[in-house]
Amino acid sequence: MFSFLSQKFSGVLSWLNNKGRLTEENIDQAIGDVRNALIEADVPLNIVEAFLQEIKNEAIGKKVTTTLNPGQLFIKIVHEKLLEFLGGRNSLSAVTFQIPSVIMVMGLQGSGKTTTTAKLAHHVMEQAKQRNKKRHILLASVDFYRPAAIDQLEILAKKIGSGFYRAKAQAPVQAAQEIYGHFKEGQYDHLFLDTAGRLHIDREMMQELEQINAKLAPKHKLLVLDAMTGQESLKVAQAFDQVVPFDAAILTKMDSDTRGGAAFAFRYALHKPIAWVGVGEKIEDLENFVPERMTTRILGMGDMQTLLEKASENIDTPSQDALAKRLMDGSFTLQDFYEQIGMIDKLGSLQKISRYLPGTHNLTPDQMEKGQDEMKKFKAIISSMTAKEKYVPQVLDASRKKRIASGAGVTVQDINQLLQRFEQSKQFVKMFRKMGKLKRFFM
Ligand SMILES: Nc1nc2c(ncn2[C@@H]2O[C@H](COP(=O)(O)OP(=O)(O)O)[C@@H](O)[C@H]2O)c(=O)[nH]1
């Protein structure tokens, strides 16, 4: 989902990470890259520009704090903005169906109306079941346009165990009224009315929907949008909204290699919720739309934001800065190494941290546990050392190692492993210093 956007953004962001400071100049550069990414992802140009303008306004004039380097600060702003555009943190579950109610499902042909209608009905029934309730649902279709469209819905109704009614009338508006009559008689809780789409926005389709809307006055109107259609889907949404204003959209086919443009543009331009997303062809493949999850996916960097917040809460800046400085002048000692491990401790378990970090999701629980154990051991070893040993580890001969091992409850091999790791970090530092990217190593 949104892999295209993610890729683009992570490209931009990794580039930013490598910059020392966020100056007006490199904001410009970054904005250019983000702009390209969004345009390539099929977000309409005017929306791209509006988005960038907001980011720019926030980025410039904001002080770079000591806990966040400029790249991270920019990530934070992009993250916040993107989240806001996609619906924010507190966006409530967008639609709750009243009882009784008619729910009209609209959209272009092939967008996934019929499938989504059944998914939704199933979802409502399942939710009721969890509360030990039962929902009496009627599915019906006025899609006389596409052959076998009504049969398709009938099959799905059987599958989910809902009611189904086939109208005798053959004209959409009359059929809708006939269906409504049946819905009332049957004392159903909800009628999900599947409508006919067309391949493109079409006058006849719109008139049908307008009339059905006028006659039945559905409590809820939902627009089904195919997320794969990118920029086009915004035009579709606007056209529908002008004729039959809808409550919320459902974005289907988010399981495919969908570009992010659809969700992004829709939210920005229409200010209407995306209530659900379709993530597959099966009945169960319907999920709530979660702006935060979407934002994270777009940025392609795990929940970096949360990590940043944690980091700025838990780690006191001076010690971090001091460590970075010691690394820089080459006086990095085992004591510093110890403090570094302590910082990781402050951030929570390795397991928790890895959830926030991109690229570490594929660490197995085993590997995590090993890492965690290793850190514990290293801490124990270092705390069993004398000051001299910590600062001049070269003095660690066999007998010293034996003494430390028994003090820390580890083996000599563990100590050797620690020393190896320590040497590796020093090598890293040298390399990074050469590349002029030292500060990054520590963040
Ligand atoms: N992968 C995937 N396919 C979907 C999704 N929703 C619908 N489809 C498929 O899209 C095609 C068209 O769906 P349909 O419900 O008949 O669309 P309608 O013409 O709008 O009623 C069907 O093959 C569905 O299985 C989805 O969320 N993911």
Ligand SMILES: [Mg+2]
């Ligand atoms: Mg259909």
